[in-house]
Amino acid sequence: GAGVSQSPSNKVTEKGKDVELRCDPISGHTALYWYRQSLGQGLEFLIYFQGNSAPDKSGLPSDRFSAERTGGSVSTLTIQRTQQEDSAVYLCASSLGGAGNYNEQFFGPGTRLTVL
Amino acid sequence: AQRVTQPEKLLSVFKGAPVELKCNYSYSGSPELFWYVQYSRQRLQLLLRHISRESIKGFTADLNKGETSFHLKKPFAQEEDSAMYYCALQGYSTLTFGKGTMLLVSP
Numbered sequence: 001g002a003g004v005s006q007s008p009s010n011k012v013t014e015k016g017k018d019v020e021l022r023c024d025p026i027s028g029h030t031a032l033y034w035y036r037q038s039l040g041q042g043l044e045f046l047i048y049f050q051g052n053s054a055p056d057k058s059g060l061p062s063d064r065f066s067a068e069r070t071g072g073s074v075s076t077l078t079i080q081r082t083q084q085e086d087s088a089v090y091l092c093a094s095s096l097g098g099a100g101n102y103n104e105q106f107f108g109p110g111t112r113l114t115v116l
Numbered sequence: 117a118q119r120v121t122q123p124e125k126l127l128s129v130f131k132g133a134p135v136e137l138k139c140n141y142s143y144s145g146s147p148e149l150f151w152y153v154q155y156s157r158q159r160l161q162l163l164l165r166h167i168s169r170e171s172i173k174g175f176t177a178d179l180n181k182g183e184t185s186f187h188l189k190k191p192f193a194q195e196e197d198s199a200m201y202y203c204a205l206q207g208y209s210t211l212t213f214g215k216g217t218m219l220l221v222s223p
Contacts (some may be wrong), residue, residue: 003159033210040125042215043160043202050166091160105211107160 004108012114013082020081021077021111025094032075033105036069037065037089046090049075076080080116118143119203121210122214127191129193130222137188137217139177139203151177152213155199163188163201176204205216 005024013019027030036047045059049069060066064082069075079086089110095103119142140146153165166173166179166186177188186203194206196199204211 035213040215042122043211045210045212048209093160104162104165107189109159 001091004092004094004106006090006108006111008111009109010112010114012116014116015084016081018078018080019082019089019113021079021113023075023077023092023094023108025075025092026106027073029094029096029106031095031097031103031105032071033070033093033095034077035091035093037091037110043091046077047083079113082113084115086112087115103105118205118207118212120212120214121194121202122217125180125215126218126220128201128220131195132192135188135190135193135197135219135221137201137203137219139186139188139214141184141186141203141205143184147178147179147181147186149177150204150206150211151175151186151188152202152204153199154202160202176180180205193219195221195223197221201220 006020028035032049035043036041036046045053047067048056051072052069064080067077089112090108093105095105097103121140122137149166152160153163154160175188175190177186179186200216200218202216203214
């Protein structure tokens with residue numbers, strides 16, 4: 001079946017604009033994760049969903065960042081009033097189980113965000 | 117707090133040479149460790165996990181709790197091994213990744 005998909009694949013926006021990034025996890029995966037991949041910073045955890053709830057949002061860098069998940073499936077990461085330092089590749093991953101289950105995380109192709 | 121350290125940003129070797137990608141971790145509990153790999157223009161994917169104790173594409177990794185290390189090794193590197201490698205530590209909610217090591221294997 002299809003893997004994790006993300007859209008758009010690339011997004012160029014102007015500083016101060018809001019952006020929405022979408023993630024479609026693998027069907028049946030209850031856990032969903034957002035990460036940010038920046039040059040020299042590796043992968044930074046942003047937020048974790050179990051079903052529609054987000055028990056861990058400790059990685060969100062500021063209140064300009066928010067995310068939601070509906071129907072236990074699709075998730076949207078929203079960045080308000082984008083700044084140049086938000087430029088990065090945003091990765092989504094999903095897994096069968098949640099915390100403590102050590103299930104393999106399957107990653108999407110990422111959305112490359114460029115803030116001019 | 118949990119932390120993963122990959123001290124080398126870049127490792128360049130010749131084809132056929134042995135490879136060791138270093139990973140050290142800090143974690144108060146019993147660690148669950150992984151190596152993920154990202155080939156050029158491909159998505160990040162799991163390479164191996166320590167509890168499986170398996171060899172994938174000739175790579176192995178042994179957990180050394182005394183040295184808090186989980187180094188990735190391969191006796192004879194191949195050009196197709198060139199990629200970005202990330203060591204990751206499973207926490208309660210999610211994975212903590214190191215900053216990655218770029219492996220370049222030259223012919």
